[in-house]
Amino acid sequence: MTTWLIAAEGEGFVSPGPSTFVYPPIFGEGTFFTKPMLITVLGAAAVAVFFLLAARRATVVPGKLQYAGESAYGFVRNSIALDAIGKEGMKYVPYLATVFFFLAALNISGILPGLQFPATSRIALPAFLAIITCVIFNAIGIKRRGLFGYFKELMFPPGIPWPVYILLAPIEFVSTIIIRPLTLTLRLTFNMFAGHLVLVLFILGGEFLVFEKGGLVGIAAGSVALLGSIVLTFFEGFVQLLQAYVFTLLSALYIGGALADEH
Amino acid sequence: MLEGTLNGNLNMIGYGLAAIGPGIGIGLIFAAYISGVARQPEARGMLQSIAILGFALAEALAIIGIGLAFAL
Numbered sequence: 001m002t003t004w005l006i007a008a009e010g011e012g013f014v015s016p017g018p019s020t021f022v023y024p025p026i027f028g029e030g031t032f033f034t035k036p037m038l039i040t041v042l043g044a045a046a047v048a049v050f051f052l053l054a055a056r057r058a059t060v061v062p063g064k065l066q067y068a069g070e071s072a073y074g075f076v077r078n079s080i081a082l083d084a085i086g087k088e089g090m091k092y093v094p095y096l097a098t099v100f101f102f103l104a105a106l107n108i109s110g111i112l113p114g115l116q117f118p119a120t121s122r123i124a125l126p127a128f129l130a131i132i133t134c135v136i137f138n139a140i141g142i143k144r145r146g147l148f149g150y151f152k153e154l155m156f157p158p159g160i161p162w163p164v165y166i167l168l169a170p171i172e173f174v175s176t177i178i179i180r181p182l183t184l185t186l187r188l189t190f191n192m193f194a195g196h197l198v199l200v201l202f203i204l205g206g207e208f209l210v211f212e213k214g215g216l217v218g219i220a221a222g223s224v225a226l227l228g229s230i231v232l233t234f235f236e237g238f239v240q241l242l243q244a245y246v247f248t249l250l251s252a253l254y255i256g257g258a259l260a261d262e263h
Numbered sequence: 264m265l266e267g268t269l270n271g272n273l274n275m276i277g278y279g280l281a282a283i284g285p286g287i288g289i290g291l292i293f294a295a296y297i298s299g300v301a302r303q304p305e306a307r308g309m310l311q312s313i314a315i316l317g318f319a320l321a322e323a324l325a326i327i328g329i330g331l332a333f334a335l
Contacts, residue, residue, distance in 0.1 A: 018333055079308075079312070083308075083309075083312055084312070183320075183323045183327075186323065186326055186327055186330050187319065187322065187323050187326050189330075190326045190327075190329050190330045191322075191326060193329075193333075194326075194329050242315075245315070246315060246316075246318075246319040249312065249315065249316065249319075250316070250319060253316065
């Protein structure tokens with residue numbers, strides 16, 4: 001049972017918890033296709049259709065749609081790939097652009113009327129993308145310097161007195177191999193999680209105060225909460241785009257770090 | 264449910280305390296960014312990505328905090 005049903009039936013107001021994020025299967029018991037999965041499919045399809053339409057019949061003088069597609073792609077290329085990686089970053093623009101627009105679509109579904117659930121607040125999706133990023137930048141490093149050389153440069157940067165390596169080597173290893181994908185995952189997931197929870201709390205709380213509790217105080221406070229939820233929705237939209245940008249920027253920086261010849 | 268009782272999880276108070284540090288850190292990062300742009304407006308583009316990077320790294324602490332507040 002979802003939280004809003006409990007809130008509507010019960011005596012007092014039950015604030016939404018992590019159970020808000022658990023959805024039953026769409027096609028009834030026993031099937032596995034839930035709302036977050038539907039949003040994931042829709043988001044991927046929307047991004048694919050947009051770029052296919054924008055790239056179809058490309059002309060030298062771009063039309064409106066082609067211009068929109070090109071400037072969106074150009075944003076990732078110029079201000080993420082080229083800024084964070086440099087000239088070599090051109091090779092990784094397809095991956096970075098895919099990650100950015102996929103995440104942006106899934107994040108922004110948190111404030112789209114009708115969907116209103118950020119699919120990235122379920123940890124599996126960011127975790128999967130973070131693992132891909134982790135594999136990519138480690139593979140680049142290993143390909144560049146060989147397995148031994150990569151870990152040697154990673155754990156034993158030159159120019160440091162040797163006793164420090166006892167501390168530094170494990171820290172560097174853990175921070176690169178484990179902490180990086182972990183923080184990428186947690187940052188995106190819990191930004192979306194917390195943002196969605198706050199929105200649900202404001203909207204359900206405002207609804208409860210205005211329609212269930214009533215009275216002068218209830219209606220006044222509930223109206224403030226509902227108005228606040230509108231402001232928070234726009235703020236949440238900003239955070240969602242920012243987090244897609246941050247995820248892509250950090251991926252680009254990690255790739256750039258692995259590509260760099262010297263630390 | 265008794266009138267006047269508070270129901271909730273002590274984890275959330277812990278999360279509130281844990282968010283103080285990243286909050287101060289993010290404030291310092293953006294203060295430095297603003298004063299950097301005020302001194303040298305043409306460096307804005309470069310400073311912006313650095314500021315957002317620092318913000319993301321500092322924010323990770325608060326985010327881990329809220330994750331653990333719900334998980335533990």
